[in-house]
Every structure is written in structure tokens, then in C-alpha cells.
Amino acid sequence: MTQFIVSLAVFLALHSIPAIPAIRQRFIRVLGRRPYLVLYSLASLAALAWVFHAAFQLDYVELWPPSAWQAWFPLTLSPVAFFLLISGLFSANPVSVTFRRGDMKPGAVVSITRHPVLWGFLLWAAGHIVANGDLRSLMLFGCFALFALFGMVMAERRNWSNPLNASTSIIPFAAIAQGRARFGIDPAMILALALTVALSAWLLLGGHAALFGTDPLAMTST
Incomplete structure (x- = not known):
């Protein structure tokens, strides 16, 4: 259960970034728009895979x-x-x-x-x-x-x-x-x-x- 809660918290926190313009723009300024989109997409897929993996471990x-x-x-x-x-x-x-x-x-x-x-x-x-x-x-x-x-x-x-x-x-x-x-x-x-x-x-x-x-x-x- 702990892994599921942690993975879900990471996923939700990660997906809060596009909804907060100030944070999103800060990442874009530091990384550039295209690198940000690529890295964010990869991180999102990895987080989603982790959430499902953790969920499948539950009874x-x-x-x-x-x-x-x-x-x-x-x-x-x-x-x-x-x-x-x-x-x-x-x-x-x-x-x-x-x-x-x-x-x-x-x-x-x-x-x-x-x-x-x-x-x-x-x-x-x-x-x-x-x-x-x-x-x-x-x-x-x-x-x-x-x-x-x-x-x-x-x-x-x-x-x-x-x-x-x-x-x-x-x-x-x-x-x-x-x-x-x-x-x-x-x-x-x-x-x-x-x-x-x-x-x-x-x-x-x-x-x-x-x-x-x-x-x-x-x-x-x-």
C-alpha cells in the first residue's frame, strides 16, 4: 500500500505542473520548450507505469x-x-x-x-x-x-x-x-x-x- 500511495502522490504532483503556469514557465525557461516537453512526457509515462505496477501489487x-x-x-x-x-x-x-x-x-x-x-x-x-x-x-x-x-x-x-x-x-x-x-x-x-x-x-x-x-x-x- 505504501508504494501505491507514494507512486500516486508522485504522479499527481507531476501532473500538477502543466496546470500551474508559473512553475511550467520556469521549467521551460531553464530547459527550453522542446526539451521540457520531451522530459515531461517521459517522466509522465514512467510515473504512470509505476502507479499501475504498484496497484497490481495490492490484493x-x-x-x-x-x-x-x-x-x-x-x-x-x-x-x-x-x-x-x-x-x-x-x-x-x-x-x-x-x-x-x-x-x-x-x-x-x-x-x-x-x-x-x-x-x-x-x-x-x-x-x-x-x-x-x-x-x-x-x-x-x-x-x-x-x-x-x-x-x-x-x-x-x-x-x-x-x-x-x-x-x-x-x-x-x-x-x-x-x-x-x-x-x-x-x-x-x-x-x-x-x-x-x-x-x-x-x-x-x-x-x-x-x-x-x-x-x-x-x-x-x-
């Missing part, structure tokens, strides 16, 4: 019995989560998490929600909580979900007066439905769509089983 405690319908939650929500996460990271966004500079024109995905990366984390985590139904999964993905929600709250408090808020929304597609934003497509969204299709296909065709020992498609027939 399995069932909270609710598995059922085929539960597996459809991650199958449906994960591609949406991947798209929001990838397009959000590679789109300029002055009010939320991103790899791009905040002084650039906001990306088209911001018209969907001003917190695409955090919504990506939240949807991915929520889908896996329902599908797994055990204590360690609830602890693992529950922390990810709470981190995403907390990140939105903190970003809203920090950027409450930003003019971008008038033409965007927290809830996905709310600003578009209210006529305050227009849906658009830009290169970051096209790249995100292509990577989402490739990543989802790889996971369904054996990648998920190789990494985590479970076949998502097989779970839909149990």
Missing part, C-alpha cells in the same frame, strides 16, 4: 460482480477521453492544462470544453471504475477522477475573469448548445482523431491484454 477485493454491460463503459468513454486528452494537450489554452503556449490563439477543441485534458482524465477514469468493480481499481481510478475534478475547480478559480470564459464552457458542448461558441476543426483535432483511432485499435487488438492482462472485447461477453 484483489471485489466490490461488485463483473457483468458484460459494465465493459461497454470504458469501450465507449475511452476513445472520447483519448481525443479530448490529445487534442487538449496540443492546443493552445490559456485557462487549462496544455503543452502549448497560453498566449497563442485557443485551439478549436476549447469550443467543446475549456478543460479538454481534465475531462479526458475524468471520462477515462470513470469508465474503468464501472468496468473493474474492485477496491484497488476504485482507489486508482477514483484518485484520477478526483484529480481531474479538483483541477477544473482550481483552474476556474485561477481564471475566473478570463475573457475566454464567455465563449466556452466547463460542461462539454454546453457553450455550443447555448450559441456562445461555434464548433470547428483544426490540425490538433485532426491529429488527435488519427491518434485516437490508432491507439484504440491497438488496445483492442491486443495492446490492452499485453499491458494489463485483460481483453476489453472479451469482457463484453462474460
